[in-house]
Amino acid sequence: MRDVWSSWSRGIRWDTVAVTASLLYFFLAPGLSAPEVFTNSFYVQLQDGHHGRVTADGIAKRNGFQNLGPVLGSENEFHFVHDGLPHARTKRSIPHTRLLKSDPHIKIAVQQTGFRREKRGYNPLRVENLVDLPPVLEDPSDPYFIHQWYLKNTGQNGGKKKLDLNVEAAWAQGITGKNVTTAIMDDGVDYMHPDLKFNYNAKASYDFSSNDPYPYPRYTDDWFNSHGTRCAGEVSAARDNGICGVGVAYDSKVAGIRMLDQPYMTDLIEANSMGHEPNLIDIYSASWGPTDDGKTVDGPRNATMRAIVKGVNEGRNGLGNIYVWASGDGGEDDDCNCDGYAASMWTVSINSAINDGQNAHYDESCSSTLASTFSNGAKDPNTGVATTDLYGKCTKSHSGTSAAAPEAAGVFALALEANNKLTWRDIQHLTVLTSKRNSLFDAKGRFHWTMNGVGLEFNHLFGFGVLDAGAMVALSKEWKTVPARYHCEGASMSKPRKIPSRGSLILKLETNSCQGTETEVDYLEHVQAVITLNSTRRGDIVMFMTSPMGTRSMVLSRRPNDDDRHDGFVKWPFMTTHTWGENPRGTWTLEIQFNGEKPQTGWIKEWALMLHGTKDPPYVGLPVTDPHSKLAIVKKAHEDRKKA
Known part of the structure; x- marks a missing residue:
């Protein structure tokens, strides 16, 4: 079934043909005050x-x-x-x-x-030599492999042993990313780099900044445009060639889409980038987004939204393109649910952790994050991600959620080689079922690991955990495509309600999740609270949504830098993945409160509950080899519910 859904009051349908003007209200930035x-x-x-x-x-x-x-x-x-x-x-x-x-x-x-789109990466760029260490005689022989703790964490640089992407377990199954192409949508890719040139897919590449087929980076004295080349090496740097390190999917192909390097982004450049060669490109990796200043609320415009929806509907010859997004580097003062790219249900939003299991201090948190990979080292902040750099050189200091997203793209490339029939939704289900808590923890103790209504463990910072390439590849080989996806307007309210300056406003919506109709949803994937509200200080608003099975998601956290008092949120879709697999039927609760230094006032004008998922139970027919796995836990929860 095509991924389309109807709006709550206007009959809007999102499809690959047109997006009505009304849809712009979801994704235009209501909080931008700049001219x-x-x-x-x-x-x-x-x-x-x-x-x-x-x-x-x-x-x-x-x-x-x-x-x-x-x-x-x-x-x-x-x-x-x-x-x-x-x-x-x-x-x-x-x-x-x-x-x-x-x-x-x-x-x-x-x-x-x-409009502005910014690369996501925290540390200043640091250039290093092509090879500055003798080759390693074990594992991949690439000289920087010993620095790639996110591929194999042996405790180097103060890291925690075995806290990594478990890629060696995937490689041991003979899976290295063959016949899969990842497009790096960025400031260009140095496709002449000796660690990349033999894995470069020229047919799938393009330069939308200069309008030619050669997405080579524009060199500057500060090496600012090394961002895309660094991301490309994380995915597809070659193995055992004596240069730099090795990519997560070192036999996969990488394409360059140069689209960031101009003073201002436009909707058409973004759209054509995300819709470029959708049958040659499997995965699009984006390590950028709206400004991470803690006060911007922004997302895809009309044409870009059409491109993404068309990609998941028609890309990869109907299986759907996979869009991987860095969740953001705004730190605890920002919320990635205010980023319409990272918070989209059609993208896979990836956060990062450092090598001892903590979140990086620049990590944003939000309920739409699906999983995490890695960025910096803990004791030495310069121990980042080792990868390719401009002028044929290497670096060990790539960082930020910029570095996390390409690692995820590499893991997904491994899964697609293991099973080239996986749909874009299969990738998301596999991510939920195989990501691990491992040793991830919130350094400040704000967000704890919690179990949802079907036994899936999640964290507000890390989503469902760190990606496990070995587990994802193994399950991909046995995978049965999930049932058709439906979209249900569960319920809505449009009567304005005042948000008290002290205490909380509690709103409840009862839903039968479209039971008995052609859009019935019984097993959740994504849930959106589409909200219109304004207040005297938008950044002090905090919102929680609780499902009928008792899972509480913080859909908006305090953003102390956001002093908007005019625009508020207009039909903004706050998304949560935390209720994945749950039964949506029953009472949903929305709690809204102010959390700030001074009293504020505000009004919520409307709230629509959008439920996205399947009518039929997923994972039917999948063999359970580990009775303690997430797959076993969720299948049992679904079977018990069916019996009841």
């Missing part, structure tokens, strides 16, 4: 009966524009630019928009706004 920026890019839709690249080229030329190509492969939607306009200005160009709209062959013309 709007307008670029020299225009979205143009041709009139019915006029389509094709040649026609669009002619229309653009006679109006003084350049056609950069179709949007998401469409035959009548195009990306026009005007070289006579600056790339960024504070005023909309009404004459240029009017010129396009007056053309009889153009149906819609919209000037693109520009």
Whole structure:
């Protein structure tokens, strides 16, 4: 079944054909107070009966524009630019928009706004030599392998033994990522690097910043554009070649999509990046997002949302592309549920841990995080991720959730080699079932490990735990594709309610989870609380949602830097994965309170409960080899419920 769902009041459907203007309310940034920026890019839709690249080229030329190509492969939607306009200005160009709209062959013309997208990485970039250590004679012989504690943690640099991705257990099964391609959506990839060049997929690569097929990084004195090359090495650096370290999936292919290196991002650049070659690319890895300043609320715009939905519906020849997202580096003053990319149910949001099991101090927390990988060392903060760097060199200091997301992409590449029939949803289920608590813990003791209603252990920082490549590969080989997914508007309220300055506002919604209809949901995957509210200080709002089975998710934490008093949240989808596998039927509770130094006032105007999952039980037919595994625990919970 295609991943589409209906809105609660307007009949909106999200599909691969169109996203209505109303949908923008979910993903435009209600909290941005900076002046709007307008670029020299225009979205143009041709009139019915006029389509094709040649026609669009002619229309653009006679109006003084350049056609950069179709949007998401469409035959009548195009990306026009005007070289006579600056790339960024504070005023909309009404004459240029009017010129396009007056053309009889153009149906819609919209000037693109520009917005910031920032790379996620904490430490300053540090350059090292190509090889500065003698080769290691055991395991992979690559000289930096002994520094790759996240691949094999032997306690080096103060780490905790066996706290790693357990990749050797996957490699021992003969799985190394063959025939899988991961696209690094970033500032470019040095595809001439000796540790990457033989695993580079040129056909799947493109430069959307310069509009050519060569996504080579733009070199600067500060090496700022080394970000994508570092991420690429984590996934696909070659093994046993005497250079740098080794990738998680060292026989997989890596593609470069250069799209970050311009003053402002636009919706069309993002959309075409996420929709580029969806049948050649299996996994898209993104180590960037809205500004991690603790006050920004932002996410995908219209075309980008269409690209992601089209990717999960149609990519990989219908199995669905996997979008991996770094959860954010805003630390405890930010909340990744305010990032519409990381909090999307169509992406896999990855947080990070350091080599002794603590969370990194830059880690954001939120209920939408699915799992974690690794970033820095504990005792030595410069002991980061060892990987490839610019000029054919290596580094040991790549860090942040920027480093965590590509590690996850590498693990998923291993799973896809083990079973090339896995869907995008299968990958998420496998992540939930095989991630491990291991030794992960919150250094400040705020978030503890908790059991949900079907026995799955989760943590507000780490999701369902650290990825286990060996376990994921083993289960992938036995996997049966999960049942069809449905989307149910469980219940809603639209009567405004005042949020008290002291104490909590408790709201309850009763749902039968669309029982007896074609969209019935009995086994949960993702749950969204779609909320409209405003307050005198948005950052002091804290919200909890509790499921009928008693699982309490913090869907919004305090953000002390967010002093918004005007925009609030407008139909913002706060998402939780913590209720995975539960029965949604019954009473859901939303608790809203202020947590700040001064009294505040606010109103919640609407709350819609969106339930996403299956009608039929998942995991039927999967063999249980370990009676203590998550798979065994959840299957038993589902069987007991069916008997009851």
